[in-house]
């Protein structure tokens with residue numbers, strides 16, 4: 001499935017609140033917050049020049065979020081950032097003054113954080129980030145996981161001291177359950193998806209993701225002409241597309257959103273011209289992208305500034321993982337989890353089909369940016385799929401500088 005954007009609000013200006021959430025000033029503040037994190041380093045931007053040559057395009061750069069804040073995925077940027085912001089806001093309210101992130105570890109802020117509990121639903125990675133943020137500030141975390149989340153992923157969340165609660169059903173059921181229980185108990189829901197009347201906190205989560213693109217633009221020799229980003233509820237795609245549209249204006253790259261064929265809620269929304277909830281089908285190997293309803297804020301942004309929407313199937317996703325693990329000579333190896341290489345899978349599919357290649361103008365001048373959104377966040381599953389343990393690939397692979 002491939003669609004160019006034919007929504008009525010395509011290319012209209014972003015909403016004022018989205019401009020503020022994803023603008024340059026907000027992104028600079030995200031970086032300032034990150035500078036206070038102990039394990040903060042920019043993630044590698046890897047050049048895949050042999051693959052680019054093979055595909056007949058000028059360059060491919062992959063931002064490798066497997067190295068983000070010790071969590072193994074880009075989600076490390078969102079949930080924990082929102083938790084820190086919310087604790088500082090609460091401390092400012094209670095102390096009747098503005099409390100800055102530089103005061104995060106003071107006794108005054110710790111006393112406030114201790115009284116707060118943060119709840120969320122997760123496929124795995126977002127919950128890990130919220131749990132990490134809560135542990136960092138000394139708050140409690142209650143993370144709701146649906147039946148499809150592997151025991152490995154649940155254990156990784158619990159290691160941050162969070163309570164994990166198993167919920168019957170899918171991701172969407174766990175979202176509903178988390179917000180219901182949180183409302184009953186006076187907890188703060190830090191969701192990565194939005195619904196009517198609940199936008200601000202997921203907006204903060206998305207704001208955190210802007211760091212990826214800000215770092216990439218600084219490192220790339222020239223800005224990208226094309227970007228492919230995978231989507232679950234659409235949060236990372238919207239953050240990336242929105243930030244690029246704001247900072248690059250008319251020069252923004254052609255932006256393609258990539259969904260799993262079995263959970264294509266963004267593609268189906270693009271087809272319908274409004275956000276749609278799709279029926280649950282078979283589970284997808286792209287476990288972190290298995291969402292059946294888009295984030296309304298993400299959709300509001302993508303309907304304006306995404307240029308195309310496409311799906312990849314199970315085999316295409318797995319093949320991108322294997323290709324990154326065992327690259328053609330000259331390119332470094334990259335450990336991409338089941339949902340990590342999906343943007344690249346989208347690029348490979350688009351460039352090998354004449355119609356999509358020309359619709360997107362993917363020619364010899366194309367400079368493509370993709371994001372490896374996760375490393376081997378479930379190492380057992382990774383080895384099952386790729387046939388090699390993530391550790392041994394990393395030892396062989398070099399983090400190539402640009």
Ligand SMILES: Cc1ncc(COP(=O)(O)O)c(C=O)c1O
Nearest residue numbers: 125232233234235236288373374
């Ligand atoms: C590794 C990975 N990639 C991509 C996504 C999709 O992000 P979003 O749901 O914001 O679209 C997720 C979401 O959990 C994820 O964990």
